[in-house]
Amino acid sequence: MKTKQSFVVLISLLAMLSLILVACGGGDAAPSNDSGDSAAASDSSGEAVELTYALWDSAQQPAYEACATEFQKDHPNISIKIEQSGWDDYWSTIQTGMVAGNAPDVFTDHLAKYPEFAEKGQIVDIQPLVEQDDVPTDIYIGELADLWTRDGKRYGLPKDWDTIAIFYNKAMLEKAGIDPAVMNDWTWNPKDGGTFEETIAQLSIDANGNNGLSPDFDKDNVVQYGFIHGGQGNGYGQTQWSWMAVPNGFKFQDELWGDKFHYDDPKLAETLEWYHGLMEKGYAPPYPDVKSLGGAALFQAEKGAMTSEGSWNIKNYVDNSNFEVGFGKLPIGPEGRKSMFNGLADSIYIGSEHQAEAWEWVKFLSSQTCQDIVGEYAVVFPAIQSGVDKALAAHEANGLDVSAFTEQALDPEGTFLFPVADNASEITTIMAQTEEQIYLGQTDDVAGTLKAANDEVNALFQ
Amino acid sequence: MATSADVVQTESQATWLKPWLTRETGMAWLFILPSLIGFIVFYAVPAVRGLFISFTDWDLLTESQFVGLDNYARLVSDTAFWQSLGVTLGYVVINIAIQTVLAILIAVLMDRLAKSIVVRGVLILPYLLSNVVVGLLWLWMLDPTLGIINAFLTYIGIGRQPFLGSPDQAIASIAWINIWRHMGYTALLVFAGLQTIPKDVYEAASIDGASEWRTFWGITLPLLRPVLVFVLVITVIGSFQVFDTIAVTTQGGPANATRVIVWYIAEFAFDRFDMGYATTISVALFLILAVVTFIQMRVMRAGESDL
Numbered sequence: 133m134k135t136k137q138s139f140v141v142l143i144s145l146l147a148m149l150s151l152i153l154v155a156c157g158g159g160d161a162a163p164s165n166d167s168g169d170s171a172a173a174s175d176s177s178g179e180a181v182e183l184t185y186a187l188w189d190s191a192q193q194p195a196y197e198a199c200a201t202e203f204q205k206d207h208p209n210i211s212i213k214i215e216q217s218g219w220d221d222y223w224s225t226i227q228t229g230m231v232a233g234n235a236p237d238v239f240t241d242h243l244a245k246y247p248e249f250a251e252k253g254q255i256v257d258i259q260p261l262v263e264q265d266d267v268p269t270d271i272y273i274g275e276l277a278d279l280w281t282r283d284g285k286r287y288g289l290p291k292d293w294d295t296i297a298i299f300y301n302k303a304m305l306e307k308a309g310i311d312p313a314v315m316n317d318w319t320w321n322p323k324d325g326g327t328f329e330e331t332i333a334q335l336s337i338d339a340n341g342n343n344g345l346s347p348d349f350d351k352d353n354v355v356q357y358g359f360i361h362g363g364q365g366n367g368y369g370q371t372q373w374s375w376m377a378v379p380n381g382f383k384f385q386d387e388l389w390g391d392k393f394h395y396d397d398p399k400l401a402e403t404l405e406w407y408h409g410l411m412e413k414g415y416a417p418p419y420p421d422v423k424s425l426g427g428a429a430l431f432q433a434e435k436g437a438m439t440s441e442g443s444w445n446i447k448n449y450v451d452n453s454n455f456e457v458g459f460g461k462l463p464i465g466p467e468g469r470k471s472m473f474n475g476l477a478d479s480i481y482i483g484s485e486h487q488a489e490a491w492e493w494v495k496f497l498s499s500q501t502c503q504d505i506v507g508e509y510a511v512v513f514p515a516i517q518s519g520v521d522k523a524l525a526a527h528e529a530n531g532l533d534v535s536a537f538t539e540q541a542l543d544p545e546g547t548f549l550f551p552v553a554d555n556a557s558e559i560t561t562i563m564a565q566t567e568e569q570i571y572l573g574q575t576d577d578v579a580g581t582l583k584a585a586n587d588e589v590n591a592l593f594q
Numbered sequence: 595m596a597t598s599a600d601v602v603q604t605e606s607q608a609t610w611l612k613p614w615l616t617r618e619t620g621m622a623w624l625f626i627l628p629s630l631i632g633f634i635v636f637y638a639v640p641a642v643r644g645l646f647i648s649f650t651d652w653d654l655l656t657e658s659q660f661v662g663l664d665n666y667a668r669l670v671s672d673t674a675f676w677q678s679l680g681v682t683l684g685y686v687v688i689n690i691a692i693q694t695v696l697a698i699l700i701a702v703l704m705d706r707l708a709k710s711i712v713v714r715g716v717l718i719l720p721y722l723l724s725n726v727v728v729g730l731l732w733l734w735m736l737d738p739t740l741g742i743i744n745a746f747l748t749y750i751g752i753g754r755q756p757f758l759g760s761p762d763q764a765i766a767s768i769a770w771i772n773i774w775r776h777m778g779y780t781a782l783l784v785f786a787g788l789q790t791i792p793k794d795v796y797e798a799a800s801i802d803g804a805s806e807w808r809t810f811w812g813i814t815l816p817l818l819r820p821v822l823v824f825v826l827v828i829t830v831i832g833s834f835q836v837f838d839t840i841a842v843t844t845q846g847g848p849a850n851a852t853r854v855i856v857w858y859i860a861e862f863a864f865d866r867f868d869m870g871y872a873t874t875i876s877v878a879l880f881l882i883l884a885v886v887t888f889i890q891m892r893v894m895r896a897g898e899s900d901l
Contacts, residue, residue, distance in 0.1 A: 224864060231654050248867075252655040420759025421738040423848050433740055558866050568849040572761060 179209060181489045185478075186215045186236035188222035191447050195509035199502040203493060210489050230254045230481070237484040238493055241288050241477055243279055243550045244368070244560070247389075249479065250287050251554060256480040259286040261491050271500070272515045273541070276475040279552060282389060288477025289498035290515035292506070294443045295471040295547065296375050297536035298463075302456040304356065304437040308335050308343070315460030315536075322380055322402040328463035329415070332358035335437035336415045344415050351414025357436035358415045361407065362427040364571060367395070367563025367589075368551065371442050374472045377403040379465025384551035391554070391593040395563065395586035401579040408571050408578075419571040428452075442474075443537040447511050450532065459536045471540045473547035475515060513537065555592040562588050648873040658870070665874035675875060677850065678858040679882075681765060685854060686833045688769040693829065694822075696773065697780035702814065704781065705788045706806075718778035725775070729842030732771045733758065758843050761851035768839050768852060776832075780825060787821025788814070823894045827887055834883055855879055 187196060193216050200212035215236060217225055223245065229235030230249075241255070249255045259281075262269060269277045269289070276290040298315060305312055310331060319326035333344030335358035342348045344358060365372035368384075382399040385392060394400075410416035417430060431439045432453045440462070441449065449457050462469050478497050480490045496502050503514035507522030510530065514520060520538065527534045540546045553559070566585040575581040648665055652658030669675055704714055720728065735741050736757040744754045757767045791814065799809045837856040840846060846853035846861065853861070855875065863872035 227654070227864070227867075252653065254655060417739065418756070418759075420756035420848065423759035424733055424737050424843070425740065430739060435739055561861060561865055565847075565850055568847055572849050574761070574849055 180211070181209060181486045182211045182213055183238060183484075183486060183489055183493055184213050184215055184236040185493065186217075186222070186226065186239040188217060188219050188240065189444065189511070190216050190218075191511045192506070192509070195506045195511060196497075198505050198509070199497065202501060202505060203496045207489075207492060210492065212493065230483070233483050235481040235483060237486055237490045238478050238480055238497075240291070241479040243474060243476075243552050244556045246280070246287050246477075246479060247282075247552060247554050247556060250282065250285070254482055255287050256482050256484075256487065256490075257285040257287065258289070258480065258491065258494070259284065262286060262289075265495065267495060267498075273517060273520070274473065274547070275549065276515050279388070279475060279549060280477050288479045289494060290475050290477050291497055291503070292444075292512040292514050293473060293475040293541065294512065295473060295537045295540045296371050296440055296442055296462060297471070297540065298438050298460040299431065299441045299445075299449055300438040300458045300460055301431070301434065301436075301453075302458045304335060304434075305458075308437075310334060312458055312460055315463075318463045320376060320379075320463035320465050322376075322399075322406045325406060325410075326463065329410075332410065332415045332438065333413075334358065338414070344413070349414065351412075354414045354417075356434075357417050357430075358438065359410060360427045360431045360436035360439040361410065361416050361422065362440065363419065363422045364564050364567035366560045367567070368472075368560075369567075370472050370474065370550070371440050373403055373407050374548075375440065375462045375470060376407070376465060378472075378548050379467045379470045381467055385553060388549065388552045389554075390551075391590075393551075393553075393559070393586060393589045395566075395589060396579070396583040398579055401582050404567070404570050404582070405578050408573065411571065412573070419568070443534070444512050446527075446532070446534060446537075450530075459532070459534055461536045461540065468545055469540070469543075470546055470548055472550055473541060474550040513541070555589075558592050559589050644873045644876060647869055648877050650870045652869040653867040654869055655867075661870065665871050668871065669874055669878060674850075674853075675855075675858065675878075678853045678855050681850075681852065682834060682836075682854040685765050685769050685836060686830060688766055689772055689833045689836075690826070690830055692769070693773045693777050693780055694826065696777045697784050697825070698815075698818075698822075700777065700781035701784035701788055702810065704785050718782055720775045720777075721779040723775070725838040726842050728771060728775050729839045732767075732774075733843045736767060759848060761848050764844055764848060764851045768836070768843060771839055771843070772833075772836065776829070780829060783825050783828075784818065784821060787818050787825075790821070791817045819894060820898070823890065826894070827890055830886060830890065831883055834879065834886075 185196070185200075187193065193214060196214060200214065203212065204210065226235055226239055230252075235254075241249070246255065250257075261267075267289070269286075272290045273293060276293055280286055280288040280290065300312065302312075314327070314331060318328050318331060320328040325332070330345070333349075335356070336344035336349070336354060337356040338350040339353040339355050340348070340350065342350065362372045365374070368374060369377065377400050380399045380403050382397050382403065383394055385394065411418050417436070422430060427439055428441075428445070428449070430436055432449070434455065438460075446459070462471055478494045480487060480494060484490050498515070500516050500518055503516045503519035504522050506512065507514045507519035508526055510523050510526035513523050524534065524538065562585055566581060569575050569581060570578055647658070649660060649662060650658040651661045651664070700717060704717070708714065723731075735743050738744060738754060738756045738759050741757075743757075748754055756763060758764050795813055795817070796809065799813055804812065835856050836854055837860065840852050840854060840857050841860075844852045846857045856879070859872050859875045859879070862868045862875065
């Protein structure tokens with residue numbers, strides 16, 4: 133009896149150990165094809181080939197299906213299978229795919245992710261192919277193409293770009309008697325928030341109908357927030373705070389690929405203190421309120437008047453809001469009006485069995501033909517100007533004024549680049565936790581907290 | 595594995611094989627075979643392999659390097675690990691305490707009062723939903739601004755609660771979600787245990803004029819003990835491994851308030867690609883569970899019955 137019992141216990145213990153471990157154990161190191169040189173573009177024979185192409189934004193899928201149809205006219209032997217999954221699932225699918233050796237042949241890549249894939253030899257250096265086929269890399273807006281190169285190697289060709297702007301609820305502004313034109317020259321600073329904070333206060337309304345400028349404003353009983361923040365920003369604050377911190381003099385790193393971060397800069401600390409202050413003053417929802425479902429859900433449920441968002445979300449907000457959404461310019465900070473300028477590209481998986489065909493598809497995706505098609509769907513702004521013009525025309529036909537995004541992108545002083553660096557996934561983990569502590573008011577010493585996090589981040593590069 | 599099957603057919607010669615070859619043992623092996631294969635392929639082999647990985651530095655994609663006990667040294671001095679262990683313990687205590695009490699109550703109710711199949715069915719209904727669905731359901735219901743529960747709390751005058759969004763309430767909220775999902779199922783296990791208690795003991799009690807309350811403490815609970823040990827061992831192990839509800843609702847936040855140990859493992863394995871350290875924490879969790887289970891069995895005298 134006794135021994136049997138212990139045997140059962142032993143078995144069940146073993147069972148649960150492996151339950152824990154099995155998830156971590158799978159797979160051998162990925163196939164060790166060393167580079168993409170083997171992919172000679174000329175050998176696209178007539179043999180029927182199916183390529184898998186992965187993307188995370190379901191709103192963009194129709195556009196790329198249209199591109200695939202167009203592509204097949206010239207490449208009847210290549211069919212494209214598009215796989216879409218949401219942002220979080222997307223990256224775990226790609227990574228486990230690489231471990232198992234069956235990642236998609238071509239996939240939409242992000243600046244925060246590709247350095248690790250490149251370092252671990254998982255994506256093809258396409259520079260030799262670009263040279264071999266004389267593919268122009270200067271047709272893209274700004275420095276988009278350069279973001280994807282390192283030490284003479286190239287890991288993707290640009291497909292689109294994005295900037296940040298203020299999304300607002302037209303009806304709420306109208307009711308408060310605010311002309312959206314104020315956004316053309318409103319200002320922000322970390323001390324008193326400038327006219328940006330004034331407008332936010334005016335749009336914050338408590339249960340008694342007082343707005344945030346009134347001394348009677350009850351910050352514990354707010355029915356309409358002036359500004360809905362997007363929560364924590366994973367250490368990049370792309371839509372959340374980078375457009376305040378950088379114009380305030382903050383620099384993420386000294387140059388692209390820099391191995392030293394400056395999260396300890398007091399300029400960032402005062403920006404995040406102001407950002408947290410909005411929540412304290414009742415002008416923005418407390419952090420727990422946006423933690424679960426996110427700022428977008430609150431904005432679309434008409435709980436607040438304004439939010440900061442990226443151009444890739446225009447369609448999402450317009451389609452999911454039962455009110456008219458407008459797009460205004462970012463406030464002018466101490467050093468001007470600046471938005472992060474970020475772009476996506478398509479990368480080829482090194483384990484793909486059809487690298488020649490994959491290269492043909494990547495070439496097509498980055499061509500004017502495909503980008504014009506993508507532009508017509510007006511979900512994102514393509515990386516080539518003619519595609520942008522198509523997108524603008526399509527937005528205009530829908531009655532949307534999206535000039536806040538394009539003017540920002542075209543202003544030579546109006547953008548800064550996404551901080552491309554190694555160790556991005558660890559930086560994200562460290563900074564996301566740090567930001568949460570700040571927004572939850574768990575630290576009195578914001579500068580000290582950021583200093584500690586920055587030391588941890590910089591230690592990654594030692 | 596084929597041999598055991600062959601053995602059943604070829605009535606044997608060697609005498610030392612005799613005890614193995616009786617009809618019953620052969621049949622037993624046949625019955626065990628399917629789960630044995632699964633156990634070896636999916637549990638035993640990965641477990642041993644995991645142990646090896648814990649001595650290496652491995653990022654999944656490049657060659658792994660043997661680092662000896664480095665990962666274990668790191669574990670001991672890793673304050674975040676101990677913090678996550680604390681979070682997990684908090685969760686287990688809330689989860690198990692409330693869930694077990696509720697489950698026993700429900701089981702006794704099912705046994706003594708609610709004999710209807712429909713009522714009994716409804717009680718285990720939450721368990722039939724997938725964890726992800728349950729997580730999403732409660733995520734929306736508990737939302738600070740848009741959730742129905744806060745609409746209700748405001749209506750009755752208690753005021754809005756941040757629940758999953760607040761570091762103070764998040765772990766209790768998650769514990770509650772899992773209590774809600776599992777209590778019916780746990781009650782069912784306890785209920786099965788109740789069926790094994792002979793009815794004449796109850797009759798004797800009622801002849802002696804014992805109250806329902808006295809009967810419960812004097813008869814039901816002591817005689818239920820072996821089943822309760824089993825239920826506790828299973829639920830405590832499951833509770834220590836909570837993951838999916840957290841993945842759906844809080845992702846370890848806010849500010850690490852729900853970063854339980856399995857989430858911490860996943861963070862290293864799949865966010866930071868530090869497979870060696872992730873498996874080291876897994877091994878630590880295994881040892882902790884082994885000790886906890888051993889103590890439970892000892893303290894509660896699992897092998898004995900008072901009947």
